[in-house]
Amino acid sequence: xxxxxxxxxxxxxxxxxxxxxxxxxxxxxxxxxxxxxxxxxxxxxxxxxxxxxxxxxxxxxxxxxxxxxxxxxxxxxxxxxxxxxxxxxxxxxxxxxxxxxxxxxxxxxxxxxxxxxxxxxxxxxxxxxxxxxxxxxxxxxxxxxxxxxxxxxxxxxxxxxxxxxxxxxxxxxxxxxxxxxxxxxxxxxxxxxxxxxxxxxxxxxxxxxxxxxxxxxxxxxxxxxxxxxxxxxxxxxxxxxxxxxxxxxxxxxxxxxxxxxxxxxxxxxxxxxxxxxxxxxxxxxxxxxxxxxxxxxxxxxxxxxxxxxxxxxxxxxx
Numbered sequence: 001x002x003x004x005x006x007x008x009x010x011x012x013x014x015x016x017x018x019x020x021x022x023x024x025x026x027x028x029x030x031x032x033x034x035x036x037x038x039x040x041x042x043x044x045x046x047x048x049x050x051x052x053x054x055x056x057x058x059x060x061x062x063x064x065x066x067x068x069x070x071x072x073x074x075x076x077x078x079x080x081x082x083x084x085x086x087x088x089x090x091x092x093x094x095x096x097x098x099x100x101x102x103x104x105x106x107x108x109x110x111x112x113x114x115x116x117x118x119x120x121x122x123x124x125x126x127x128x129x130x131x132x133x134x135x136x137x138x139x140x141x142x143x144x145x146x147x148x149x150x151x152x153x154x155x156x157x158x159x160x161x162x163x164x165x166x167x168x169x170x171x172x173x174x175x176x177x178x179x180x181x182x183x184x185x186x187x188x189x190x191x192x193x194x195x196x197x198x199x200x201x202x203x204x205x206x207x208x209x210x211x212x213x214x215x216x217x218x219x220x221x222x223x224x225x226x227x228x229x230x231x232x233x234x235x236x237x238x239x240x241x242x243x244x245x246x247x248x249x250x251x252x253x254x255x256x257x258x259x260x261x262x263x264x265x266x267x268x269x270x271x272x273x274x275x276x277x278x279x280x281x282x283x284x285x286x287x288x289x290x291x292x293x294x295x296x297x298x299x300x301x302x303x304x305x306x307x308x309x310x311x312x313x314x315x316x317x318x
Contacts, residue, residue, distance in 0.1 A: 012248075012252065013249065013252050013253055016245040016246070016248060016249050017249060017258075017261060017264070018264070019242075019245060020242045020245050020246050020249070020261055021261045021262075021263075021264030021265045021268060022264070022268050023237055023238055023241070023242050024238065024242065024261075024265045024268075024318075025104070025264065025265045025266065025267065025268025025269045025271075025272065026238075026268060026269075026272060027233075027234055027238040027318050028095070028100040028101060028103060028104040028269040028272070028273075028318050029100050029101075029269065029272040029273065029276060029277070030230050030233055030234055030238070031043075031091070031092060031095050031100060031234070031318060032095055032100050032277070033226060033227065033230045034047075034092070034227065034230050034231065034234070035092055035093075035095060035096055037222070038220055038222050038227065039212065039215075039216035039217075039220065040089070040092035040093050040096065041089060041092075041208065041211055041212035041215055041216050042212045042216055042219055042220060043092060043231070044085075044088045044089055044092055044208050044212070045205065045208040045209050045212045045219075046231050046235075047088075047231055047234045047235045047239065048084055048088075048201055048204060048205040048208060048235070048239070049205055049209075049235075050231060050232065050235035050236065051201060051234075051235035051236065051239040051240055052198065052201045052202050052205050054235065054236055054239075054240040055194065055197060055198040055201055055239070055240050055243070056198045056202075058194060058198075058240060058243060058244060059192070059194040059195050059198050062192075062194055062244065064192035064194050064195045065192060065195060066195050066198070066199075068191065068195070068196075068199060071187050072187060072190070072191050072196070072199075073199065075182065075183065075185070075187050075188055075191070075196070076191075076196055076199035076200040076202075076203055077200070077203045078179075078182055079179045079182060079183050079188075079196065079197075079200035079204075080199070080200035080201060080202065080203030080204035080205075080207070081203065081204060081207055082175045082176070082178045082179040082182070083175070083176060083179035083180075083200060083204065084200060084201050084203075084204025084205065084208070085204045085207045085208055085211065086171070086172070086175035087172050087175040087176040087179065088172075088204075088208075088318070089172075089208070089211065090168045090169065090171045090172030090175060091103060091107075091168075091169065091172045091318050093165075093168050094165045094166075094168035094169040094172060095165070096165065097161045097162055097164055097165030097168075098148060098162055098165035098166060098169060099148060099273050099277055099279055100269065100272075100273055100277065101266075101269040101270040101271075101272065101273030101274070101277070101279060102144055102145065102148050102273070103165075103169050103318075104265065104266050104269035104270070104318070105141050105144055105266050105269070105270065105289075105292060106141060106145075106166075106169045106170070106173060107169070107172070107173060107176070107266075107318070108137070108141070108262055108263075108265075108266045108292065108296055109134070109137060109138060109141060109173065109296075110173055110176055110177060110180075110262075111130075111134070111259075111262075111296070111299055111300070112134045112137075112138070112299075113173060113174060113177035114177050114180050114181065115130060115134075117177055117178065117180075117181040118181055118184065121181060122181065122184060122185070127302040128302070129298060129299070129301065129302030130298075130299045130302035132298060132299075132302075133294075133295045133296065133297070133298025133299030133300070133301070133302060134295065134299045135295070136291055136292075136294055136295030136298060137291070137292050137293075137294075137295025137296045137298075137299060138295070139288075139291055139295070140287075140288045140289065140290065140291030140292030140293070140294070140295055141288065141292050142288070143284050143285065143287060143288025143291065144285055144288040144289065144292070145166060146284065147282060147284045147285045147288070148162055148166075149162045149163065149166075151280065151282070179200075183196060183200075193247065194243060194244075194247070197243070201239075238318075246258065246261075249261070259300050260297070260300055262296065262300075263293055263296060263297065266292075266293075267293075270289065
């Protein structure tokens with residue numbers, strides 16, 4: 001740890017860093033194929049119905065305890081409802097109306113409510129540098145949202161109603177932030193992270209099943225092989241394979257530096273939107289992207305002094 005630059009360039013660090021950032025960046029685009037003609041709620045359920053047993057298997061292979069106490073189960077239930085139900089349901093529905101890369105950029109600001117909630121409920125200080133960086137990042141993302149609203153009225157899978165998509169994405173960010181802060185309490189810190197997430201995912205999946213059935217009717221069975229390939233990719237690659245890689249990164253270089261992975265994630269998401277969603281760049285979007293990245297780096301540098309949230313600060317993970 002005495003040579004930060006050298007430590008980051010070690011193969012056991014740089015490869016997982018690049019792999020997780022690239023995978024998480026790609027998942028935002030893959031989601032668009034899951035909501036085209038299929039109710040978003042059912043796609044969320046299918047994803048986690050496959051990911052849940054896989055994550056329990058990962059926990060077993062990592063030899064983490066899976067037996068939780070009653071308070072720990074209650075915590076897993078709360079995390080599951082906010083993270084694997086509320087967060088993902090809002091994200092999937094937001095991408096019906098907003099370009100996937102823009103939703104990813106918005107989630108790059110997850111560090112902001114994380115810090116505010118941690119200050120309110122965990123009593124943690126907010127550094128002045130974090131406030132400055134967050135303000136710059138918010139201005140940058142605002143530029144992107146203004147362009148999305150003005151120039152892309154037909155963005156997203158359904159097209160139109162961009163403001164609704166932005167509102168849904170904001171609700172998803174709040175839900176994810178609540179889950180992050182809740183799991184950072186003393187009960188959450190006493191549970192192996194993979195075990196907590198496995199149980200949380202199970203509870204969230206059960207809620208997703210009920211929500212999908214009530215709001216969208218019986219489960220559809222799409223015939224397109226590409227749809228199911230996307231489910232497998234999101235469930236196993238996007239939700240399970242990346243977890244141990246991210247976990248090892250936190251162990252190797254710390255949560256603070258691992259959080260910079262969010263910059264790679266949003267960059268990949270925007271690149272894919274440019275290539276596959278016909279996203280058009282202008283001076284407004286280019287300056288917005290630049291300000292957002294600069295602001296996020298400044299905020300993350302400030303937060304590195306005392307990383308509080310167990311999950312990576314601001315990680316854009318759908």
